[in-house]
Amino acid sequence: MEAIYVKNIVKRYKNGVEALNGLSLTVKKGEIFSLLGQNGAGKSTLINILTTYLEPTSGTAKILGNDIYTETDAVRRNIACVAQKTSIDTYLSLKENMILQSKLYKIPKEEAEVRMKILISCFALERYLQYPVSSYSGGVKRRLDIALNLMSNPQILFLDEPTVGMDIQSLMVMWNMMKKIRDELGTTIFLTTHYLEEADDLSDTICIMRNGKEVVQGTPTELRELIKNNMLNIRFANKSEAISCFTELSEARNDIKLFLREEKILVHSKQSIEDLQAISQWLFERKIKFEGIEIVQPTLEDVFLRLTEVNELEEIV
Ligand SMILES: Nc1ncnc2c1ncn2[C@@H]1O[C@H](COP(=O)(O)OP(=O)(O)OP(=O)(O)O)[C@@H](O)[C@H]1O
Ligand SMILES: [Mg+2]
Structure with missing residues (x-):
């Protein structure tokens, strides 16, 4: 069974904008899957649909075999999502945030304590304990936000542009964190990005989308071979x-x-x-x-530009 199965999803907003236009993709269990697309391609719209925050206009989507329309509760139990804006409470310490999160998910206290220890050591967060989150940089807050979202032990973690605006050092730490989440916790990661190097370095599978529809899906090597x-x-x-x-x-x-x-x-x-x-x-x-x-x-960037570029002259000629 796939972790995520999406078939012909259409999303038309009330103002008539068709953000998704018959998109299909599949995500395997335990992989890092990157959705790559330019501004306005429809990436956040898809994440909002898969996390049951938005209803699609038509199409089918299943999370671990559960339909997002009819089995919404089962879907919600298995996922966590770190949105483009962080959800972490900056007045509380990391531990307080984690406890709050475990209460929200009704995780028993002892289990929550064990989980918290595992997450703190897995991501080397010891030095951020006790102090209020407001004192940390944007990159560190994002990492804390991800750790926090792992408290509920989700099988699938959605990350909407997790590294946007980060400096190179934070970027490296974040990439390692994502690989650890996949390798040590076995969590499937679905992330969106504009950055090709990120998708290339991290992903088992990349899906390139343009104008609300997938253009191609494959491993980084397969994509490069497209224009070998x-x-x-x-x-x-x-x-x-x-x-x-x-x-x-x-x-x-x-x-x-x-x-x-x-x-x-x-x-x-x-x-x-x-x-x-x-x-x-x-x-x-x-x-x-x-x-x-x-x-x-050709570089991977050429593949991306070739597949996503809207070139007026090309369309005419
Ligand atoms: N609530 C909304 N109502 C109407 N149109 C919307 C709404 N949200 C997004 N859109 C439009 O839908 C299209 C897709 O937007 P979306 O935010 O999904 O793109 P994105 O790929 O996440 O872009 P970015 O890389 O900038 O985050 C855009 O044209 C956007 O303007
Ligand atoms: Mg977005």
């Missing part, structure tokens, strides 16, 4: 020169896929050397001014 072919990069002095060449080249070579990115044209190429020769010759013959042309290796 090389690319040609043609650089121009400015964007308008790139656009004018883009239009002309698209007409001349409808057998190759072109992408316009700022003052560059990227060509996805199966035979990069032959294409390099043919396109250079084409540019010289037409006396088109350009700054340089070279063969480049």
Whole structure:
């Protein structure tokens, strides 16, 4: 059974915005799953639906086999969610926060004490004990917030942009914390992010979404293989020169896929050397001014941009 099963979820807000547009994905038990998408892609909307905070307009979603509509209580018992804004009470100490949380989930006192000790030692939080949370930095508060949400022993932990705005050191600590949650507590983690390096470093599975729908789901290696072919990069002095060449080249070579990115044209190429020769010759013959042309290796960022970029010219041509 999957940890999370989502099929054709649609969410239309009252103002008519269709935030999710028939999205489907599956999350395996015990994995770190990253949902990657630009601002407004619909990531938080999906988290709000899966955590039963929002109702979808249509579609099916199951958490550990329980339907989010008809088995809402069972769903809620198995999950915890750290939202974009922290929920931690800054006037209380970490221990007081943890006890409050265990009361909320009706966890017996002794069990709560044991759980608290495990979490504090697992995430090296000893030095933050006793002092009010208000005295800690944003990065530390986020980590405390996550530890707090693990008090109820959830099987699935939802994290909405857990590392946004963090410095590199806090980022490393946070990534290790997430791996420990998966490896030592066996918790499935579903997180959203804008950062590719984060998804790449952490995730067992990545789902890239755009405009309310999944574009692709796979391991970081599988995603990279999607465009394992090389690319040609043609650089121009400015964007308008790139656009004018883009239009002309698209007409001349409808057998190759072109992408316009700022003052560059990227060509996805199966035979990069032959294409390099043919396109250079084409540019010289037409006396088109350009700054340089070279063969480049695609990065995960290229995969992401290629799959998520809305390029007006591409849509026209
Ligand atoms: N309560 C709401 N009412 C109407 N529209 C909304 C509401 N919440 C979100 N939206 C719209 O739905 C779309 C998806 O928003 P959502 O917050 O899910 O995106 P996101 O991927 O989480 O973005 P970000 O990366 O900025 O957090 C956006 O166009 C947003 O403006
Ligand atoms: Mg969001």
